[in-house]
Amino acid sequence: MGVFPAILSIMLVFLTRGGRKFIDGLPILNLTYLHVGRIPVEIILYLLFINGTVPELMTFEGRNFDILAGISAPLVAYFGISKRKWPRDLYWPGMLFVFVY
Numbered sequence: 001m002g003v004f005p006a007i008l009s010i011m012l013v014f015l016t017r018g019g020r021k022f023i024d025g026l027p028i029l030n031l032t033y034l035h036v037g038r039i040p041v042e043i044i045l046y047l048l049f050i051n052g053t054v055p056e057l058m059t060f061e062g063r064n065f066d067i068l069a070g071i072s073a074p075l076v077a078y079f080g081i082s083k084r085k086w087p088r089d090l091y092w093p094g095m096l097f098v099f100v101y
Helices: 004-015 017-024 028-050 066-082 092-100
Strands: none
Touching: 004 017, 028 066
8 A cells, every 4th residue: 555545645636626726725925934844853853863863864964954945934935925025936946856855
């Protein structure tokens, strides 16, 4: 069974009319602020690394720069979305993708 239920759920959301309507209705501002949750996760991972529980690679000392997404999220949400001070075509999601890989 494995990941099949998750893949099926994602397909239903993206391929059905109701699912697309749901996704289109999600507020972009809230979704951007949601990335702030990465900050405590990265701090906990770093503390676990110091304790010897997780490898360095999983922390920002290694190659995991997710904390940059968490730190930049409030700035992008406030200036880019709320105040519209940054260009609409700011490629922040693309930059986040690069941080993950």
